[in-house]
């Protein structure tokens with residue numbers, strides 16, 4: 711029972727770490743483009759261009775619903791936000807620059823988890 715307990719404990723710790731890191735992303739100064747799903751009424755071409763939209767509120771819901779089996783799945787969804795952003799926005803546009811900044815911040819924090 712010892713081995714299973716530690717893996718259950720590690721899973722619990724990983725979930726807490728992901729929730730904490732998500733909070734840090736949400737309150738980051740440059741998080742504003744990523745807090746909610748892109749408004750496809752405001753950006754009609756977004757739906758066609760981006761096959762798998764992702765945003766911080768969706769990741770938050772998935773964490774709360776237990777949708778991530780491993781913390782790596784959480785990281786993949788965060789990185790999807792920034793890949794979508796690079797696809798849809800010029801590097802030096804306000805949103806494009808925010809995406810590069812947020813990706814760098816995420817990877818820095820992720821490496822310490």
Ligand SMILES: Cn1cc(C(=O)NCCN2CCCC2)ccc1=O
Nearest residue numbers: 742743744748753794795798799805
């Ligand atoms: C990720 N992403 C975001 C946008 C965007 O403009 N979000 C603005 C969101 N507004 C800020 C305050 C109210 C709503 C455009 C393209 C894109 O890829």
